[in-house]
Amino acid sequence: MKTLYILDAVSFLFRSYFAIRGMTNPRGQSTNALYGFIRSIQKLQKDFSPDALVAVFDGPNNKKARTAIYEAYKSNREGMPEDLFPQLEWAHNFCTAAGIPYLSEEGVEADDLIGAIAKWAEKRDIKVYICSSDKDLCQLVTDKVFMLNTHKDNLLIDELKVEEIHGVKPHQIVDYLAIMGDKSDNIPGIPGFGPKTAASLLQEYGSLEQILCSLDEMDNQKRADKIKAHIDDAKMSKKLATLILDVPYPQEEAFYLLKPPNVELLNRLYQEMNFNTLLKELGQAQISPPETAPICEEKTTYTTIDTEEGLKTLVQMLSKEPFVCFDTETDQLSPMEGQMVGIGFAIRPTEAWYVPTNGALGLKAVLSALKPLLENPHIAFYGHNIKYDIHILKNHGIHLHNIGFDTMVASYLLAPQNNRHGLDTLALEKFGKVKTPIKDLIGSGKKEISMRDVPIEEVAPYCCEDVDYTCRLKELFETKLEEENLTDVFYSIELPLIPVLVDMERYGMYLEKEKLHAMSKILREKLLVLEQDIYALAGEEFNIKSPKQLAEILFDKLQISLGGKKKSTRADVLESLKHDYPIAEKILTYRALEKLRSTYTEVLPTQVNEETGRIHCTFMQTVTATGRLSCKDPNLQNIPIRSEDGRKIREAFVPERPGWVYLSADYSQIELRLLAHLSQDPKLIAAFNSGGDIHASTAAAVFGVPLEEVTKEMRAGAKAVNFGILYGQQAFGLSEELGIDRKEAAAFIKKYFETYPVVRDFIEICKETARKSGVATTLFHRKRPIPEIxxxxxxxxxxxxxxxxxxxxxGTQADIIKQAMIKIHAALKEERLAHMVLQIHDELIFELPEENVSRVQNIVKSIMEETATLSVPLTVNIAIGKNWGEC
Structure with missing residues (x-):
């Protein structure tokens, strides 16, 4: 054994836990940390091909040796997230299956075990690479022991690099930590001494002991006095930072050698964890289905249709069916630009047909034969993400009239907390089927080719497999939707919304690119001025976008204190500093302008469709757990409105045709109105039914003053509580928002609940209901699982x-506006009065001829206000503008 790689396993798991979100196995358990851990090890093996590797985990009760020295050691840390606990054991299971040695010793911290193994290997002339970013482990670095930060492009840290990064040599790291402390481990150090001070002291005196012997000779007496006052802290901190090497570990080289992986165990683990991609990479064409999933029939009949007679027979047969599943294969993913390469059909599981459009029949003949079938209003068509396929059909002049089912939307309704509703994932999860991965056909990266260039004999079974498993999922999900009482939401809201979204996406919004080009220039000039201002306040140039460099400027060089809070350059921290430190305010302004430049003014012009001159974003139904729509490519819902520069970006969106305008219809305080209805608080209902200012009414009730005596400050406080209550805001959050004392904020919230006691009861009922059922439910029976409660x-x-x-x-608000969109779309489309172009949660934007404004306004307002019957009125505000910014 010439080389040994030691993996700091828990740090890899933690990093993956916070970096990856939304991964669960079929039982709903989080798997994000495990997946990232596996990928990290695979990358390490790919990059370095080690023969010897050991993954080191913290053992149970691992802090006891150091808490005996200092009771508060690591006491500042939050407990391990509950859904990370089982992933530790699964990581052990992975190591076993993958043939990777791992260690976890009772009462021993991973760092100590890593140190002991590294020293043992070094004595045997074995080169050691410690895979970690933990600075504590730098004390181990020698000419034979190195740190390897795999998360920073495999950054190799040798003795010189330790000195370059920290300003001290590896053997001084313990003293370095003793002086500056280590906040992550709650090692106190000497208060007020940061990394630069610690490094300069050690450069001058060599060690902590020498520093303590030289206190009377120091030129900086203030510094010396501070050290004198904390000598015991420094000595204790050194003990805490020093690795304990006298711990048990295997001392036979054979233990550390990698073993051949157990494919069967890996296969089982990946299946249990729903790791579809890893299963494919493992090369398992088919695996045993999960116990809870229906058994899939193995024998399939997939047919390629490549003759006129065969196509005619297929169309005649499909035309007699009430339900037909279809899926398009295209030459690219863009719904507006994709062209059909072929189309698959199925009417039952295990049997499917593929019709290539780039084969002997040709595109024209295929489309001519299929158009009457696909436009038949008496056949209900279904698919997986059918919205995309509808776009592709429209690109070829075919208009689908009857959408019967969408398995992706059904999957989302049944498990909205998941973000993995892809067909491959569902086939694996529900039927134990590992489908052919798309990259097997078209490759990936620079070697990726178009599906048009893939041989038909390869595309055909791929597409047939897609429609086959969509059929199977439809049968499964129809039953599950009924069992979960979700059929109304599915058939009355989600399914009818699909054609509405298709029309919105296809129409798009016209963008005046020149306006944004000019704005980009102005923003760049503003940013240059801000840069110089920030450099002047900092006293040096640095990378403003780097959180690390910014933190060093603010907290080390400028010595800005956060009053004991954790040092951070987050926006909320800078907000709390901006009144006392001009540099904080300028950095916030810099970040806001840079985001506008890099996200919008520079990027939006590149997203204009060359043929239409418009931006065609994609609305997604299957992303947010509450039922809200989200938007991408680009995300027009996130363009800021409160800042002047944000409004200017919106002003670049204009109606393309002369004499046309934008109309905005915005629900007024809809979530507060829903709170009144769902809670049935009589005072809140009365406040809304009076038609007055709800925030002023709340202020008058809370402060016990007549409505006419409500001050600006009172109304602002009431408004903050009214909206904060929807998101569970506590006294701390309210005090931060209003700039008042926490006790005053707590008193305000108390008065609020005394005024609206039924609202408080409603909140507790929501919590208790979720505790018992594990789900939260909307007025229209949409469900959101909340197992973490x-x-x-x-x-x-x-x-x-x-x-x-x-x-x-x-969620109820999302349901209401979706229903309104469906009704408005039908009302406007019939007479072509206006085009709905955008939805921003509780607001709809329309593009229309100016002469239609009065009529459209009345239609939109009445439908939106009458979509749901509540105990309080729904009210809609209308605005008209010649550009989006004016609405």
Whole structure:
């Protein structure tokens, strides 16, 4: 054994846990950390091909050796997230299956075990690479022991690099930590001494002991006095930072050698964890189905239709069916630009047909034969992400009239907390089927080819497999939707919304690119001025976009104090500093302008469709857990409106035709109105039914003053509480928002609940209902699973409780506006009065001829206000503008 790689396993798991979101196995358990851990090890093996590797984990009760020295050691850390615990054991299971040695010793921290193994290997002339970014482990670096940061392009840290990064040699790292402390481990160090001070002291005196012997000779007496006052802290901190090498570990080289992987165990683990991609890479063409999934029939009949007679027979047969599944294969993913390469059909599982459009029949003949079939209103067509296929058909002049089912939307309704509703994932999860991956056909990266260039004999079984498994999923999901009482939401809201979204996406919004080009120039000039201002305040040039460099400027060089809080350059931290430190305010302004430039003014012009001159974004139904629509390519829902520069970006969106305008219809305080209806609080209902200012009414009730005596400050406080209550805001959040004392904020919230006691009861009922059922439900029976609400981790549980209260409100709002969109689309389309072009949660934007404004306004307003019958009126505000910014 010439080389040994030691993996700091828990740090890899933690990093993956926070970097990857939304991964769960079929049982709903989080798998994100495990997946990232596996990928990290695979990358390490690919990059370095090690023969010897050991993954080191913290053992149970691992802090006891150091808490005996300092009781508060690591006491500042939040407990391990509850859904990370089982992933530790699964990581052990992976190591076993993959043939990777791993260690976890009772009462031993991973760092100590890593140190002991590294020293043992070094004595045997074995080169050691410690895979970690933990600075504590730099004390181990020698001419034979190196740190390897695999998360920074395999950054190799040798003795010189340690000195370059920290300003001290590896053997001084323990003293370095003793002086500056280590906040992550709650090692105190000497208060007020940061990394630069610690490094300069060690450069001058060599060690902590020598520093302590030289206190009376120091030129900086203030510094010396501070050290004198904390000598015991420094000595204790050194003990805490020093690795304990006298721990048990295997001392036979054979233990550390990699073993051949157990493919059967890996196969089973990947299947249990729903790791579809890893299963494919493992080369398992078919695996045993999960116990809870229906058994899939293996024998299939997939037919390629490549003759006129065969096509005619297929069309005649399909025309007699009430339900037909279809899927298009295209030459690219863009729904507006994709061209059909072929189309697959199925009417039952195990049997499917593929019709290539680039084969002997040719595109024209295929489309001519299929157009009457696909436009038949008496046949209900279904697919997986059928919205995309509808676009492709429209690109070829075919208009689908009857959408019968969408398995992706059904999957989302049944499990909205997941973000993995792809066909490959569902086939694996529900039927144990590993489908042919798309990259097997078209490749990936620079070697990727178009599906048009893939031989028909390869595309045909791929497409047939897609429609086959879509058929199977439809049968499964129809039953599950009924069992979960979700059929109304599916058939009355989600399915009818699809053609509405198709029309919105195809129409798009016209963008005056020149306006944004000019704005980009102005923003660049503003940013250059801000840069110089920030450099002047900092006293040096640095990378403003680097959180690390910014933190060093703010907290080390400028010595800005956060009053004991964790050092951070997050926006909320800078907001709290901006009144006392001009540099913080300028950095916030810089970030806001840079985001506008890099996200919008520079990018939006490149996203204009060359043929239409318009931006065609994609609206997604299957992303947010509450039922809200999201938007991408580009995300027009996120363009800021509060800042002047944000409004200017909106002003670049204009109606293309002369004499046309934009109309905006915006629900007024819809979530608060829903709170009144769902809670049935009589005072809140009365406040809305009076037609007055709800925030002023709340202020008058809370402060016990007549309405006419409500001050600006009172109304602002009431408004903050009214909206904050929807998101579970506590006294701390309210105090930050209003700039008042926390006690005053707590008193305000208390008065609010005394004024609206039924609202408080409603909040508790929402939480208790979710605790018992595990789900939150909207007025229209949409469900959101919240299993975390019974977590033993306080932070996780509190977040889940907030979701339990907010979901019925935000989810119901989403249901209402979706229903309004469906009705408005039908009313306007019949007479071509206007085009709906955008939805921003509780607001709709329309493009229309100016002469239609009065009529459209009346139609839109009446439909939106009458979509749901509540205990309080729904009210809609209308605005007209010659550009989006004016609405």
């Amino acid at each position: 019974n977590s033993t981790n306080g932070m996780i549980r509190s977040a889940a409780e907030r979701l339990a209260v907010n979901t019925p409100l935000q």
